[in-house]
Amino acid sequence: MCEGKRGLVLGAYESCNKGELALTPEGMKFDETVKGRLSELLRGADIKLGTARVFNGLGDFYGVAVAGLGPEKAGMNNKETLNECKENIRIAAAVGAKALQDQTVENIMVEEFSNAEAAAEGAILGLWRFEEFRNEEERETRPKVALYGEKSNKCLWMDGVIKARAQNLTRRLEDLPANILTPREFVKAALYYLCPCGINVQVRDYKWIQNQGMNAFFNMAKGSCAVPYFLELTYCGGNDNEKPIVMVGKGVTFDSGGLCLKKCKGMSEYRADMAGAGVIVGALKAMAQLKIKANVVGLIPLFENMLSGSAIHPGDIVLSMDDRTILVEDTDNEGRVAMADALVYSNRFNPSLVMTIATLTPGIRKALGSGGAGAYTRDDTVWDELKSSGADTGDRTIRLPIWNYYRMRNRITSRADFHNVGKDGSWEGDTALGAAFLYEFAPSCSDFLHLDITGVGMLTTGLIPYYRKGYMTGRPMRTVVQFVKQMSSTGADEPTSPCGA
Secondary structure, eight states, X not given: OOSSOEEEEEEEEEOSSTTOEEEOXXXXXXXXXXXXXXXXXXXXXXXXXXXXXXXXXXXXXXXXXXXXXXXXXXXXXXXXXEEHHHHHHHHHXXXXXXXXXXXXXXXXXXXXXXXXXXXXXXXXXHHOOOOTTSOGGGSOOOOEEEEEOTTSOHHHHHHHHHHHHHHHHHHHHHHSOTTTSOHHHHHHHHHHHHGGGTOEEEEEOHHHHHHTTOHHHHHHHTTSSSOOEEEEEEEXXXXXXXXXXXXXXXXXXXXXXXXXXXXXXXXXXXXXXXXXXXXXXXXXXXXXXXXXSOEEEEEEEEEEEOOSTTSOOTTEEEEOTTSOEEEESOTTOHHHHHHHHHHHHGGGGOOSEEEEEEOOOTHHHHHHTTXXXXXXXXXXXXXXXXXXXXXXXXXXXXXXXXXXXXHHHTBOSSSOSEESSOTTOOOTTHHHHHHHHHHHHSOTTSEEEEEEOTTXXXXXXXXXXXXXXXXXXXXXXXXXXXXXXXXXXTOSSSOOSGGGO
C-alpha cells in the first residue's frame, strides 16, 4: 500500500461471559505480535455488534480498530431469512473502517473474519460518500482498502470488491443531481462503464422510440425538454442457445410527478427515480467482471417526468406498443406506463424470465420501510432463488401477491383497456396494483418477477451500518447479481471469479 497513515480492522466476538471478548484467529495472531497488549486493552471494553474501538500505537499501524462481530456461532437464521454470520461481518468491517476513516487514516487493511467477500463488501460500502461536487480540500479522507492476512482468501475478497464497487457505481448514479444526470448523460455513463466490460450497449433515440410504436413511453416523456432514450444492454455469458433473463429498469432521471405534482418537501430525492436502471447498470458490470455464466438483457426507458405545456394530462389515453390502451389518471404513475412498452419489446428475446426493477410506488415504503424490497412473482422456484439470494447478501426481499384481484382492478371495460391507478381510484393496494399492471404486459411465455425498490433503493435511513445516512443505497444490486448467478444453468456453486477458474 502507498504511504500515509495505516490502519487495521480486526474483529471480536461476544464471549459467554458478560463483558468479555474473544478475538478472531487473525486478531489473536496480531495480539501475539504486540505481546498481548491488544487483549489487555480489550478487558472490560464494551464492543458490541455495530460498534468499534480504535487503539493507537500498536505495532506498525497508526490505529487498530476492533469491531464487534456478535456471537461467534451466528449462521443462517431462517426466521429472519438472513445469513447473520455474513451480515455481522459486513457490519463489523464497515464500522471498523469508518472509525479509522474518522481518524483520517488513508490506508486500511481489513481481516477476512470468516468470509473475505462479506468483509470487502462491508468495508467498501461503508466508506463510500458522494462528495464529487465539494471543494477538493473539504472532502473527507478517501482511504484505500486491502485484505489483511497471508492465508486469507484473496479470490473471495476480490468478488466482494467487485460487487461493492459496482453497487457504489449505482449509488453514484442515483445521487447525481438531475441537472447533471439527464437521460443523455445516463446513456454516456452506461457506455463508459459497460462497454469496456464487453457488454453491448445499443442506444435508441426518440425517432426509434416513435417508429417502434412505443407511444405509452413517449407520451410520458413529452413534458420535458430532455429527449428520451431507450437503452438495450446485452451481456452474453451463457451458452449461445440459452434463453436470456431480461431485466427492465425504470429510468426516470427526475420525477416531479408531472401535472400531478409531488410535494416540494422531499421531491429532490426523486433524482433517484432511476434507481431500477442504475441497479441494472451496476449488476451487469459486476456480472461481466465475475464472469457469471448467464445471458442477460437490460432494457431501460430513460426520460424525465416534468410538467409543461406539452405534458400528458390526467385522463389522457395512450396506446402501448401492442395496441392496448392505457388511461393515465395519475401522471405521477409514469413508470409503469413507460415500462409497459419495454415489457412488450422484451418478447423478441424469447426470455426465460422477465424481471422488472423500479421505484414504483410509495406504498411499498409505507409497508416495509427500508427492511426489504417487495417481490412479486407467481413462480415458487423463482421466489425460492430470490429469497436465498437476499439471505446471502443481507439485502432481503419480501414476497407479495399478484392475485387476479389486483389484475382485474387495473382493467377497464369502457374508456380504455387499462388504468394506471386502478379503476376505483382508491390507491388501496397501490404497490400490488403496480406489479399487476406490469405483469399484464410481460411475455406470457416466460416467468415474471417484479421488485418494487422505493423503500430500499433511494435515501438510506442509516439503520444498516454499512450505508451512511443521507446517501443513496444502490440496493438491491448485489441480490440481483446473486439471483442471476443462482438462476444460471451452471448452478450457484461454481466459482465466478478469475481466481476460481
